[in-house]
Amino acid sequence: MPDEAGLNDTILYVCTTCRAEGDTSETRAGTRLLAALREQATGAGAPRIEGVECLSVCKRPCTVAVASPGRWTYVYGDLDAEASARTILTGIGLYAGTSDGIVPWRERPEAFRKGVVARIPSFTNPTDTP
Template sequence: MAEDTHRIFVCTTCRHQGSDCRPGFELMKKLQDALAVAAPLTGASFEVSGIACMAGCSRPCTVAYRASGKATYLFGDIDPDEDIDDLVAFAAQYRGLEDGWCSSPTRPGKLRRTTLARIPAAMIASESSKVNVS
């Protein structure tokens, strides 16, 4: 497997219903710190960054995992105080998956039931191989 950078995006726009608080900034910092400690397990190839709205507004906070040639995942209902361990465990799992594909029962903890989307990796079409784009 290539040592391509894996990316984790944290929505910084999300608000919990009835609140002006934007917990994405807190979640991003806690996740960055936890991944730094877990680097022997997860590898040093993760970048964590904030991103404006990922359209998971009804299920804040939203977090996405992405890497070249792998399925992308979007999770919602993430709590900065309770779900950091699950996010780090998934980072280690995701890094080890050749195509990023895993079923919900194999995901850690809360991430088994809070998946908003799994987007397959894009296939590149070329005339010489006659492969369709998916």
């Protein structure tokens, strides 16, 4: 399990403009997912959860991205607005428990194994490289 510091420096971005195909709800699926995540992520050591206007993965709603200093960033799509919050938080906990953000494939929640859209290397300041 990650320590409190691992989760505290982890940011979960949630696309609030995601709209699932056939969804007729007035509130977009991404906004509902954001609300469910915030409701379930309570207490010390919870990741920071931020709604963002668009992650440009419109063909795979709902979409989230997880980032942390010094770790790879991941983008996940095809998440269910109402049922994915607990799964996402479990996956974020696994991510925060690593030094580089890479959770072994078999240890990832199934939604993360199937829903990965992108894996982006951690940012390196060009002045820090030889």
